Amino acid sequence: MKPSSSDERAFTIRTVTGDDLPAVAALDERISGIAKPDYWQDVFERYGGRRKGRYFLMAEDQNKKLLGYIMGEVRAWEFDSPPCGWIFGINVDSDTRLGGIGTALYLAICDGFRKFGVHTVRTTVSRKNELVMSFFRSQGMMASHYIQLETELES
Ligand SMILES: CC(C)(COP(=O)(O)OP(=O)(O)OC[C@H]1O[C@@H](n2cnc3c(N)ncnc32)[C@H](O)[C@@H]1OP(=O)(O)O)[C@@H](O)C(=O)NCCC(=O)NCCS
Incomplete structure (x- = not known):
């Protein structure tokens, strides 16, 4: 993947x-407040490495510190x-936001x-997550003609 850089950092x-x-996993836990070791192992097994059409990318600084994924x-x-x-997932460390890393x-x-x-990129955003909504909107993403439907399953 082509290297990217910002002037500031x-x-x-x-x-x-x-x-x-x-x-x-630690960055996600810091932001979401929930530890999900099994989830991250599964994501890595399915998306890590170089798999056709699957991407699990990260940004790191010059000291190899993780900044986002x-x-x-x-x-x-x-x-x-x-x-x-x-x-289906994006996170940037709170300390380094608004520096172009998410973009x-x-x-x-x-x-x-x-x-x-x-030619088309899609994502799902919680209506409550205005930050992520603003970010994806800044990338030109808008509501599409698909909508999500859901229901609670009875036990
Ligand atoms: C959304 C997120 C990825 C943005 O990362 P970032 O590195 O700060 O993004 P950028 O610096 O590239 O910002 C790009 C644009 O997004 C929008 N944006 C970013 N942060 C914003 C904020 N706090 N308020 C409003 N708009 C914002 C702006 O339009 C910004 O462009 P601008 O700087 O020219 O105004 C980051 O805030 C984040 O990780 N948030 C938590 C994500 C999360 O909840 N993940 C779980 C669900 S997937």
Whole structure:
């Protein structure tokens, strides 16, 4: 993946490796307040390394400190949708936000999606998460003609 940098603070974007997993899980736990070791192991097994159309990318500073990560994949023909890029997770360390790292991660994963001929990028955002909503809107994303439906399952 092409390196990215900002004037204020140089950083690099690269694929997450197994060695990075504890730092990624710790960053998520700091932000979400929930430890999810099994989830992160599963994400790494499915998306880590160089897998066709699957991306688990991170930004790190010059001291190799994790600054943020993004995950996504190319999905095809779900509910008749032609192949599109799906982003299903992004987090940037609170100390380094508003420095262009989220944007660099987003652009890097979009570069990956383009290699598969994809023209559309999708994600799901909680209506309560105005921060993430503002971020994705700043990338040009808008509500699409797909909507999510859900129900509570009776036990
Ligand atoms: C959303 C997030 C990834 C943005 O990362 P970032 O590195 O700060 O993003 P950038 O610096 O590239 O910002 C890009 C644009 O996003 C928007 N944005 C970012 N932070 C914002 C804020 N606090 N308020 C309003 N808009 C904001 C702005 O339009 C910004 O552009 P600008 O700086 O020119 O105004 C980061 O805030 C984050 O990790 N938040 C928590 C994510 C989360 O809840 N993840 C769990 C669900 S996936």
